[in-house]
């Protein structure tokens with residue numbers, strides 16, 4: 001697969017359209033999909049149906065006939081594959097041998113079927129039974145200092161399983177509960193909390209029916225949240241203007257043919273989405289936003305001078321915000337020359353974009369990893385909020401700031417207590433509810449966990465889903481340190497690279513997937529998840545489990561906890577695992593304002609809204625108002641330009657979900673058959689004396705003395721700003737220094753890695 005030659009024909013088709021149907025068809029054929037898969041897809045993202053396990057995009061109250069996208073379908077088909085990765089497979093292959101396999105080939109073995117224990121003598125995983133696994137893991141945990149263990153979660157497990165996982169950690173004695181969010185939207189959780197007092201976006205799905213403009217930063221809906229293309233298309237048809245800031249010309253933001261519209265499918269005529277598409281340099285968003293604000297101030301001043309009404313919403317600013325004047329001064333002082341240099345955009349482009357903002361009555365600011373994964377990412381988010389605040393665009397219909405979240409329940413896991421930040425968790429409430437003394441000290445983020453693994457202070461690692469070793473920065477050093485852990489436990493549905501670096505004692509615990517029926521002592525169970533818009537949805541799995549030996553994630557967490565912790569009159573693990581509605585009652589007791597009547601509301605069409613204070617213009621910030629912040633830098637990159645240095649942005653293809661590689665077709669970018677590519681613009685290629693198809697490598701150019709490299713990359717011309725290189729995540733992760741992360745949240749700076757080219 002991966003050794004096929006590159007085929008980087010330009011893809012002229014739109015996002016969606018026949019290409020997306022063919023994209024599903026490939027996976028469908030390969031997986032020998034059954035009528036059961038078709039039935040499951042028809043129930044996807046609908047009330048009383050099953051909630052897609054791909055992205056966290058909202059689920060409308062009035063869904064389409066097929067409320068799923070190309071990538072949601074791939075994700076479901078990937079879960080429901082007929083292939084099985086059984087103990088017989090592990091008997092044939094040593095772990096050392098499997099470490100040489102590609103991610104794609106590992107997951108292609110299919111669903112894990114039985115609990116597995118690592119046997120060091122034979123270097124193989126062998127089947128074990130659940131009691132044996134729980135018992136020995138419990139004994140290991142009782143030998144360890146709780147503070148030397150990490151309980152990671154990857155953003156997919158349900159609210160119920162996540163709530164119990166966090167309880168287990170705290171009953172055991174630590175707050176080391178990092179989440180995939182720490183590599184993703186933690187910048188959001190920290191920056192939005194600081195400036196608007198709410199750690200999540202303020203929009204709901206309906207806002208897209210009313211907005212006049214969307215300012216769209218660093219998020220790729222065509223691949224990563226394709227159902228978003230429908231509301232975007234509807235908005236554009238109403239006259240809403242989308243202004244996009246992205247170094248890459250992403251197809252999904254340019255042109256969309258709706259696969260659910262027969263006329264568009266037959267004619268190929270869809271909708272051009274972006275009114276302006278601005279190819280900002282990586283990390284150039286602070287500068288771009290500064291330029292936008294600067295021009296809004298200038299236009300406002302001009303209009304006032306002409307006796308016209310101003311643009312800036314002064315009443316809102318006076319009543320609801322803090323530190324406006326400081327920011328107004330900073331914007332005035334910002335230099336257009338610097339703004340143009342750092343953003344890579346012209347003053348004229350930014351002024352035209354700012355005019356769109358000034359003219360729109362209601363604007364939504366959207367963003368994704370293009371803002372969050374930078375050293376000064378939290379400052380970019382602060383400035384986007386400033387832009388919104390200038391016209392009172394937070395806390396009214398059709399307006400707001402809207403981060404597009406990743407994993408299907410990543411936001412929800414934080415909501416119900418998976419957090420390393422004890423101040424975000426109602427610990428007193430939990431103490432009273434469960435009669436114990438919770439740990440009060442700060443837990444470890446993903447980066448802190450990695451540091452602990454490198455320095456030996458962390459001894460055990462649990463993962464509730466995910467593929468941690470593959471997703472984190474500094475891969476070479478991390479893989480070497482990982483094997484020295486005393487205990488590694490992965491709750492998973494398919495085999496991945498992380499499982500192949502076993503600790504001294506290691507277990508893989510296979511679980512049910514969300515689409516599968518979850519039968520417990522109390523009958524068939526449903527679970528819940530929270531989408532990007534803070535709406536909570538019930539999800540019912542109906543498919544037969546991939547193996548009779550699988551347990552639900554919740555049952556596994558309860559089994560581990562019961563085997564580790566002493567009996568306690570208020571800890572009813574068996575009852576909780578028997579009936580998840582009991583767990584929902586516990587959640588409602590801990591978070592009554594958001595989850596009251598939880599069980600009665602889980603199947604409301606469109607989900608139930610747990611509310612957002614900033615949307616109601618209640619600002620839970622230090623000053624009690626929304627905060628204008630003034631940036632300390634204009635570039636979000638931690639390490640600036642230098643001769644020979646490129647800024648690497650790590651990207652997702654249209655044919656992957658994070659570390660799960662569905663195939664080798666990045667259709668929307670016209671890159672076929674190969675992931676080991678180095679994308680670079682033709683002018684930079686000429687300057688470097690490179691030709692298409694050359695093989696080169698990259699080394700990190702971060703000024704420390706660690707050598708980090710990735711080799712064997714095929715040079716591929718691509719439309720990118722000067723001085724910028726594109727490559728795929730996770731293949732590029734060995735290049736990212738662990739210390740290169742957002743200053744406030746420690747989110748790794750995966751979109752701004754300083755690198756140099758090396759020739760073989």
Ligand SMILES: Nc1nc2c(c(=O)[nH]1)N[C@H]1C(S)=C(S)[C@@H](COP(=O)(O)OP(=O)(O)OC[C@H]3O[C@@H](n4cnc5c(=O)[nH]c(N)nc54)[C@H](O)[C@@H]3O)O[C@H]1N2
Pocket residue numbers: 054055056071184185217218219220221223224225245246247248250280281282283284285367368369370371404405406407649650651652654656657658659751
């Ligand atoms: N099919 C599929 N769906 C997914 C995922 C997947 O892997 N596959 N992953 C899920 C997860 S966990 C997440 S977090 C989301 C991620 O979804 P996104 O937030 O869309 O993440 P990326 O694709 O990594 O990058 C987003 C965009 O940022 C742009 N960009 C890079 N650097 C900059 C910059 O400096 N400034 C600006 N303005 N733009 C920049 C890139 O060109 C890219 O278009 O998607 C979720 N959904």
Ligand SMILES: Nc1nc2c(c(=O)[nH]1)N[C@H]1C(S)=C(S)[C@@H](COP(=O)(O)OP(=O)(O)OC[C@H]3O[C@@H](n4cnc5c(=O)[nH]c(N)nc54)[C@H](O)[C@@H]3O)O[C@H]1N2
Pocket residue numbers: 053107153154155156157180181183184185369373406407464465466467468471472491492493494495496511512513514553650651657658659660729730732733736750
């Ligand atoms: N360079 C670079 N690095 C990045 C990023 C980037 O843009 N660039 N993005 C970052 C982001 S946004 C994220 S969110 C992280 C992702 O990091 P993770 O969340 O840790 O990784 P995933 O690839 O989503 O995890 C895939 C594995 O999850 C398991 N799994 C799938 N479904 C289930 C389930 O239902 N239950 C259980 N228990 N297990 C399941 C499968 O075994 C599968 O192999 O990576 C981060 N790393």
Ligand SMILES: [Mo]
Pocket residue numbers: 180181183184185406407
């Ligand atoms: Mo993510």
